[in-house]
Amino acid sequence: MTAKNILHMLTPHRHVSPFDVNMAADAGFDVIVPYENVTLDEVGDLVQDAMFSRPPHDGASTAIFFGGDDAVLALDMIDAAKKARVSPFGTHAFADPQGSFTTAAAMVACTEKVLKEKKNQDLKGTRIAVFGATGVVGYCAAVIAALEGAKVTLVGHSGLERVKARADEMKQRFGVDVAAVNGASDAEKADVLAETEVVFAAAKAGVRVLTTALLAGAPKLLAAADVNAVPPSGIEGIDVFDLGKEIAGTETHGIGALGIGALAIGNVKYQTESGLFKRMIASDEVLVLDFRDAFTLARTLVPDL
Template sequence: MSEATPILHMLAPQKHMSPFDVNMAADAGYKVIVPYINVELNEVAGLIQDAIFSRPPNYGVRTGFFMGGKDAILALDMIEAAKKAMVPPFECSVFADPAGSFTTAAAMVACVEKVLKDKFNTGWKGVKVAVFGATGVVGFASSIISALEGADVRLVAHRGVDRVIKSAKVSKERFGVDLEAVAGETPEQKADIIANADVIFAAAAAGVQVVSGEHKKLAKHLKVIADVNAVPPAGVEGMELFMNGDKLPGCDALGVGPLAIGDIKYKCESGLFKQMLTSDKPLALDFRHAYAKAKELVGI
């Protein structure tokens, strides 16, 4: 591995680069970190080539690009644009984690999978998953990861099913997974979804409760609920921050709380930055690599 100074270029399609991600990169070991804002997809190739041609090929492994933002598909498109811009042997590493969604989703799926294996002796194949907050980046990424593992995933729409249908269509086109878009706008629709789920991912906006005590009483098949919301009120009534396979009050399901997920998310993102820094070849990391790292961290 080259001893050149590790440099990370961080691309944000919006007006700010996340301070969380900047701190994570610095603590992982990057010595020079440069944020770029309002970056458009068609600008990625030029930035990549400007970076790789400024250093000898053996410095490539010490040059990294991070794709941030709040759009999972755009971040993946940026990764693809970056890969196409490489001119071997002039290459560098790239890592996409928009709004921390890939590492958060990977952590949530891995934590739930650990509970399923330890408490129910099962994996994802055929498990019925309901995703609340499905149009958000964490909900979207967790639905893809679990579906690729064999789960039957339903994307729950709170305000019109059209956006969720679009997410399902994109998921089929990009990743070959079949996700079912379902309306969850009325109390009756929501109750039916919860009553038939084996696993629930609560990935709605912070401070929004999606599963109440009354809902939990209806959950006759429910094995595990995971909640990424650490802002009161909890996304799942009765969920405690550090729950990790503990029984939820008011039902038989087991809970995985936001700080149990957050601990793995933090270690996952840090681990992927360190993976780029220690690799002897350029890497391209996305939600699939985040999930592999999260599984390693939870001991699967």
Template sequence: MALPRIVHMITPLKHMSPFDVNMALDAGYDDAIPYTNVTIEDVYGLVQDAIFSRSPDGIKRTAMFIGGKRAIEALDMMDKAKKAMVPPFEISVFADPAGSFTTAAAMVACAKKALKENFKTDLKGKRVVVFGGTGVVAFASAVIATTDGAKAVLVGYDGPERVRRLTMEANDRFDVDLGYADGTTEEQKAELAREADLVFSAGPAGRQILSLDQIKQSKDLKVAADVNAVPPLGVEGVGIKDKGTPIEGTNAVGIGALAIGDVKYKTESGLFKEMIQAEKPVYLDFRAAYSLAQDLTS
């Protein structure tokens, strides 16, 4: 009788996300075991407990998922997990804090597809202005876009200092060159939108980030993507179901939350399945998510 497929799901938060538990089980795991309030120092011991309880062949049916709400913290946990492996006792690990890596990957991949289909171009050299810049989805999408050749700017909403620190952290960690800006006022947001080739709205749910009037001021804008599915939507003029739909009064197209969410769902499910099917351990983060999201949108 085959051993059950188990994914150990760790988070530094009080609760593991029910969304991620459902995704893991629907992807094919038999059991999804949550561990909450986990610190980075806890990870090493948890991994070694998991890897030594099965034979090298049986360990292929074991994996780990890392949640939480901070990208850097999740990646630090993944690094700690890697150091705990003792080949051939080694398991696959997938990090997706707050669903941010798969959501960000889906948003950037959808935007890239819209650029290709509507403007016969790609992300290389494009100025991507990312609103909600102190949030984890904005952070991840800016890093992903930059790794694909874009010039991304993270926009905060409570002064420049917090978003500056996050930008410096990203630049140091991933060897990228993100910019940052303060978007506290409507005037600041309008000025940033005017300079954009693409805008990504990844701010708090139920909060409009950009008005249609602000969008119309940008002569070079090609794509506006919004991950907010709770009214009022993040970008006025971009519908929740839009999938490269022209934005009224502009030359740009919009991508709505449900279009992005469909790709996000398939990406997260696909990465869980990749761990199930892998003959050798895999380590999956925003880079793996973006690779798969591009395949799904090509």
């Protein structure tokens, strides 16, 4: 008899995400079980309990999903799951805390395609400013871009301390060098934008980070991506469906910055998360999936411009 595809969904919070539950069910998992208030030191025992209940050849029919809202904790949980494996047993492991890994992957992938097709420019060497960099989406987008060779700056909204700590953490964990600056005031934002070629806006929903006046004063700006779908938009002048549409007011520099909106990014994010769930179901080998795998898949899903 064919083993059922079982997904164990772990979160450090009171509830697993209904969004992720729906995505997993629609992807085709037969059984989905939530585990809430899970701590890092509990992960190993839970993984082994799931792993040893099935013969090794059915290990790829068992998957562990890590949610929550902390990118670093989710990665630590994946590491704990890997360490808990005892050959020849195994389970899949997939982390996407608060949808941040797949959202960040989609944002960077959409921006990359816009840059390549409309500006003839790669991510490598591109100067990227990340607003909302201490949040999970901004954090992951910054790391993905930096791993691709972009020159990334984390922009803080409440002083330098938090973004500097994030920058140090990225260096230690991923070996990437990113800058950190404060961008609380419009004057500080303008200073950042003076040398910026790409903006990633990943601040809290309903918070406007950049106005058209600030964008108009950014002489080197090529593209700006905003993941905020809740009005007002994070970046003024970008419609949620935009994918490479020129932002009004920026053409005065003769460059014409291009906008990438939240629902254009969301479309790719949705397909990416679904695709990774389906990949676990289809695979005969156990997989470990994080934001790097999400970015690889998202690159293939961005629609033609």
